[in-house]
Amino acid sequence: MTLFRRIFPHPLLTVLLTLVWLMLVNRFSWNSVIFGFFLGLLIPFVIRPYWPNMSRMRHPGKIAEYVAVVLYDIIVANITVAWLILFKRRDQLRQAWISIPLELRTPEAITTLAATITLTPGTVSCDISDKGHYLLVHCLHAPDPDAVRDEIINRYERRLVEIFE
Secondary structure, eight states, X not given: OOHHHHHOSSHHHHHXXXXXXXXXXTSOOHHHHHHHHHHHHHHHHHHGGGOTTOOOOSOGGGHHHHXXXXXXXHHHHHHHHHHHHHHSOGGGOOOEEEEEEOOOOSHHHHXXXXXXXXXXXXXXXXXXXXTSSEEEEEESOOSSHHHHHHHHIIIIIHHHHHHHO
């Protein structure tokens, strides 16, 4: 293990924790930056033994594209769900349980996919199979469940495969 990896076992987590600390204190001062950076060094160092097989992002630059797609989909889904709730009768909704086959294998990537699905209004990820090959998703309105499954695979999982695997 290199000296850099000993000091920074997870550099992106260090930066993220520093930024989260600065947002929590809600004001900029050098003391806050230094303390946030200290937390960003300490927390990954302490949790390293509990996270032995840390996955590495293969293409971290594609995260911005993924976040943009997710944010766009959240906005569109909010409008769609509001329209469904306001103007569709309950008996017209076609709720569905959809089993999504997963190409993803790392726990971090699967968790990111499940969180993305849950963050998008109208869908919620409910369960994962024992071996992690399928994700069970509930949709508020899915007249064509196969199309919803294909959209999740093409819009989210494909991009997560590029990022994590």
